[in-house]
């Protein structure tokens with residue numbers, strides 16, 4: 524049976540156009556509006572940062588956090604929308620300027636762990652066991668400012684505390700090689716899966732792949748997807764696109780490199796991504812130039828492109844391709860892929 528996919532995005536994917544050189548270009552919208560639009564677009568789930576679920580989380584007590592999370596869960600249930608994952612946002616607070624789990628300040632490391640444990644409590648109430656760790660500030664601007672070996676120990680220690688806090692949760696590390704850091708400690712899927720092995724319960728530590736992050740690491744997203752799936756550790760995907768080695772662009776899926784997008788979808792089809800309930804998430808942003816009336820197009824377009832590429836993967840002539848491979852006629856194979864994508 525061909526795979527049916529379930530789709531997801533986060534409230535931050537309806538962003539307002541801010542960049543380091545200029546202010547927002549679209550007015551902010553409420554969470555309820557975003558949830559309504561997600562539903563109208565026919566998506567199945569929403570992904571959350573801890574403070575997407577409970578705004579201003581640092582100023583709230585544990586009981587207030589639980590209360591607001593229960594209210595959110597009710598709202599999601601009312602709309603028939605699932606929470607895919609919750610991720611601690613460990614890159615905004617004054618306590619995470621020097622990193623979170625790897626900060627040189629022990630009080631700030633404790634803050635990061637406490638906040639991660641609250642994230643787990645939120646996830647539990649929202650009915651998801653998936654915690655995503657984008658290790659945004661775990662790295663350096665100045666190489667000598669931290670001890671890289673000790674940083675690995677600190678990351679493992681933090682993950683062990685999370686795993687012990689709730690025996691059912693799974694941690695999905697979302698690697699990214701740079702931005703905001705010059706160099707991150709966990710830049711690729713290989714690093715994510717390797718560090719998982721150092722934790723107390725490595726079976727519960729896996730990965731989330733974002734296409735743009737692979738490209739920023741100079742790697743091929745489809746190879747990274749296949750690698751993680753070889754370990755049964757690809758628990759979520761952030762599909763998007765990226766034009767070369769620059770800032771993280773989060774462009775619509777397939778908008779820069781359609782062939783690479785096709786390869787990602789093909790590898791997902793070949794390995795049955797989603798068969799254990801994993802979602803296809805689009806971590807895409809509107810262009811800064813996007814008008815409010817076109818605000819959701821990048822999400823809808825990403826899903827349209829994805830579904831069209833699923834059809835391209837399913838109509839790819841495997842026996843013809845196999846014959847070309849047997850003859851080592853990769854020149855013909857290359858052109859076959861191009862013409863298959865171009866269509867009639």
Ligand code: XUL
Nearest residue numbers: 610657697733761771806
């Ligand atoms: C950052 C990024 C994040 C994570 C969730 O580049 O992709 O939005 O996906 O924290």
Ligand code: MN
Nearest residue numbers: 697733761806
């Ligand atoms: Mn992402």
